[in-house]
Amino acid sequence: MSGTFSSVPIVDVARLSDPATKDAELAKLRETIFIVGFLYLINTGLEDLIHQTHEDLPKLFSLPQETKERCNMINSPSFLGYTRLGAETTAAQTDLREYPDHPGAQSIVDGYVAKIDDLAQRFVRLVAESLSLPVDTFDSFKGNMSRLKFVKYPPAAKNSQGVGPHKDSAGLFTFLSQDNTGGLQVLNKNGAWIDVPPIEGSLVVNIQQGFEAITGGICAATTHRVIAPTSQTRYSIPFFLAVRLDLTLDQLRESAAHIVERIPVSDDKKKRAVDVPSEFLSPLYSCVSSILEPRPCSGGDH
């Protein structure tokens, strides 16, 4: 792999679990983490769950509008819940997508979160291994505010914005299951949009800005977007693995410097990593929770 990419690599969990193939697959994971920031994860063991959950999504979204509005996120103190179509903006344009939540969805959500969170915990340890770090290196950064979203993109005019260009923000990694529609694209270092076509049963995993900050910018979050579908409705299920909200940015900088020292990449890359432009390291915020909800940070030293 050279300095940029023209497709998103596939990393195989079965090969990572087999002593005969583990090292080769870890090397692939490392290259992918450094160069692309996006990968497909296959053979996760979650294929049936993913399939079943996608079967359930159209039913959830076809709940009556007033049922969906009852759990609108604007009424929630934690800002979690339903968002209607057109209520979001990315890169100054309206996104053509909506997401629901409903008490009836509780068991679907709980079942999915339990399994995907378990996979996410294993993945983070594999990433540490692939970077030649102790397996538990990132464990102390993990928080308990991970989020699951069910997203619907109705058909729209050609080249409409499903969700505009963005990097995922204050977490470690995103684990996304997309249906068979397509439309997800990632931006490579030459400024070209690269398709991430659906692979049945796979998860698309990408680095968030929290992990970028933890690795001092060596493992960077990649900009991505979704082009709205034109003829069929698209559904996706992103799971955002969170960082600890009480982590102070001073602590983060200190441990990032410590981790960067141990990652075996060229000094040149390390040098560039020192000055990563990330809202995550903005002096405007004193701790991670204030990025999500700007206010003074308390109890940040544990």
Ligand SMILES: O=C(O)CCC(=O)C(=O)O
């Ligand atoms: O729906 C997708 O495929 C991607 C969604 C996404 O990028 C996000 O919600 O952050």
Ligand SMILES: [Fe+2]
């Ligand atoms: Fe995203």
